Amino acid sequence: MTNAKTITLKGRSAARLAAVQAMYQIDIEPTDPRIVIGQFISLRFKKPEQYHMKNPDISLFETLVIETLANKNQYDDFITQVLSRDWTLDRLESVLKSILRCGVCELDQQRETPKAVIINEYVNLTKTFYDGQEPGFINASLDKLAQMLER
Numbered sequence: 001m002t003n004a005k006t007i008t009l010k011g012r013s014a015a016r017l018a019a020v021q022a023m024y025q026i027d028i029e030p031t032d033p034r035i036v037i038g039q040f041i042s043l044r045f046k047k048p049e050q051y052h053m054k055n056p057d058i059s060l061f062e063t064l065v066i067e068t069l070a071n072k073n074q075y076d077d078f079i080t081q082v083l084s085r086d087w088t089l090d091r092l093e094s095v096l097k098s099i100l101r102c103g104v105c106e107l108d109q110q111r112e113t114p115k116a117v118i119i120n121e122y123v124n125l126t127k128t129f130y131d132g133q134e135p136g137f138i139n140a141s142l143d144k145l146a147q148m149l150e151r
Contacts, residue, residue, distance in 0.1 A: 016121055019065050020098045021098075022036045022037065023068055023097075026065075027094045045058070064109075078145055082148070096138070107142065122138055
């Protein structure tokens with residue numbers, strides 16, 4: 001994993017980044033999601049130059065955090081099904097888990113957004129954290145998850 005690249009995301013892209021960061025925070029130190037959402041809205045979203053998020057779509061951000069947590073067990077089951085046999089969810093880094101969880105949530109909950117757009121957004125978001133094979137892994141995983149959700 002590399003340090004996050006210094007680009008500023010806007011609107012829905014910024015909401016996705018914030019949701020992944022919030023899910024990471026909750027995964028590392030379980031906290032009431034309403035507190036984490038409040039911290040993002042009152043602190044991070046008011047300092048776009050520091051947190052690299054400009055005018056995030058707050059509604060999408062809140063929906064992604066709340067729905068990802070509400071459906072976490074189901075989404076983790078889906079993610080486990082697309083991992084290779086020698087990998088488990090526990091072996092994935094927390095950032096990758098957060099990206100996959102938010103991605104599958106958006107594929108499941110935001111049906112009006114084209115699947116290709118959602119997948120591309122999370123692949124690009126992954127590139128802000130990683131320089132290696134992780135974006136390809138996220139692309140392949142979310143593509144399989146999108147197909148699973150179509151059934």
